[in-house]
Amino acid sequence: MPLTPFHFGPPFLIGILLPRRINMAAILLASVAVDVEPIYCLFNNCQLHGLLHTYIGATAFSLTVVTIIIYLARKQFQKISDMLKVKQDYSLKTIIIGALVGGWSHVFLDSFMHFDVTPFWPVPGNPFLGVIDNSTNYLITIIGFTFGGILFFWRVYKLRTVKSTV
Numbered sequence: 001m002p003l004t005p006f007h008f009g010p011p012f013l014i015g016i017l018l019p020r021r022i023n024m025a026a027i028l029l030a031s032v033a034v035d036v037e038p039i040y041c042l043f044n045n046c047q048l049h050g051l052l053h054t055y056i057g058a059t060a061f062s063l064t065v066v067t068i069i070i071y072l073a074r075k076q077f078q079k080i081s082d083m084l085k086v087k088q089d090y091s092l093k094t095i096i097i098g099a100l101v102g103g104w105s106h107v108f109l110d111s112f113m114h115f116d117v118t119p120f121w122p123v124p125g126n127p128f129l130g131v132i133d134n135s136t137n138y139l140i141t142i143i144g145f146t147f148g149g150i151l152f153f154w155r156v157y158k159l160r161t162v163k164s165t166v
Contacts, residue, residue, distance in 0.1 A: 007031045007109060009144030011102045016151045020089050023070065023098035025077045030066040030102025034058055049114050053107055054121040062103035063096065070095045085156045112137050 011031040015024040038048040051057035070077060074090040081088040088094075111119045111128035118126055132140075 004032045004035045006138060006141040007035075007106050009141030009146075009148070010109070011105050011144075012148035013144040013151070014101060014105075015098065016148045016155075019087055021094060021097060022101060023090060023094040024081070024086060024088055026066060026070045026095045026098030027102040027105075029070060030058075030062045030099040031106050033066055034061065034103055034106040047116055049110060049117045051121070053110055053114070053117045053119070055104060055107055055119055056121060058103035058107045059100060062099035066099040066103065067092075067095055070099065086152070109137060109141065 008028060008031060011027045012024075015022050015027045034052045037050055037052040040046075041048045041050070052061050070090075071092060074095070078088065078090055107117070107119050108128070110117050111126055112130070112132050113134050115126070115129060117129070118124060119128065
């Protein structure tokens with residue numbers, strides 16, 4: 001997906017639906033952090049979608065880099081979650097689950113539209129390429145983000161009305 005922010009959509013919705021099982025910061029960071037690879041390659045003349053755009057690479061990256069960043073900064077992220085009225089679990093387990101789901105969702109979404117993604121590397125090829133067209137892929141991400149946003153604001157509104165009546 002050439003516009004990395006589109007990757008927030010489905011993971012955002014998943015994180016909103018499962019806030020006690022999946023850490024939102026981890027799922028969102030992992031869903032876009034995989035694109036450090038094509039950004040690096042733009043400036044260094046290498047394959048845009050390489051190892052990090054495989055399930056093995058995304059798993060390793062999510063379990064190490066993303067998990068470590070979120071876990072070490074969990075107190076700061078908890079303050080942000082509290083400010084946004086998002087109940088979040090910052091246990092290592094929920095961070096790992098969020099990081100994995102975010103990284104895998106990135107690979108999955110890119111698999112439909114990039115010829116150089118080999119999601120099941122070292123097995124060659126991409127069985128998902130062209131299964132859905134780019135417009136549908138973008139629509140899925142937009143719908144995910146829209147419904148995630150609606151649920152987020154509904155929960156914040158619901159919390160405020162409950163607190164104001166108490």
